[in-house]
Amino acid sequence: MGIYRKILVPIDGSPASNRGLAEAIALAKDQGASLRLVHVLEDTILGPGAEALVYLDNTVDLLSEAGRQVVARAEAAARESGLQSESRILERSGARAADAIVAEAKAWGADLIVLGTHGRRGAERLIMGSDAEEIVRTSPVPVLLVRMRG
Helix, strand or coil, X not given: CCCCCEEEXXXXXXXXXXXXXXXXXXXXXXXXXXXXXXXXXXXXXXXXXXXHHHHHHXXXXXXXXXXXXXXXXXHHHHHHCCXXXXXXXXECCCCCHHHHHHXXXXXXXXXXXXXXXXXXXXXXXXXXXXXXXXXHHHCCCCEEEECCCC
């Protein structure tokens, strides 16, 4: 058994996130570790103007479905590599994505967070520089940042 028994992987479906997932899968196989995939559902998508409220319920449903698809694809990638994984979709409720990820790592007892950097912007955004920096700053466990090649 390796030093990392429980590896938490934030995912958003972006190429950078997928690169982080691939690194986490390889590491989990090497370490004999459990993998937890975490997708943070963005709920602070409304811009100025009350008319946006009309679309909130439908938009949240669409984001939830997109999140489920991101998780399903990540679970399939883990399975194809011979790993079982568990996954969670976290709702932010106004908190930063970084806060939700660090809280999940603490609650689960993660030994490592593996994070692909340079995720998407806007409603599909999970991890950008500031969120990655915040995770590194506040995480109680080591954080492996996996950057896109290129």
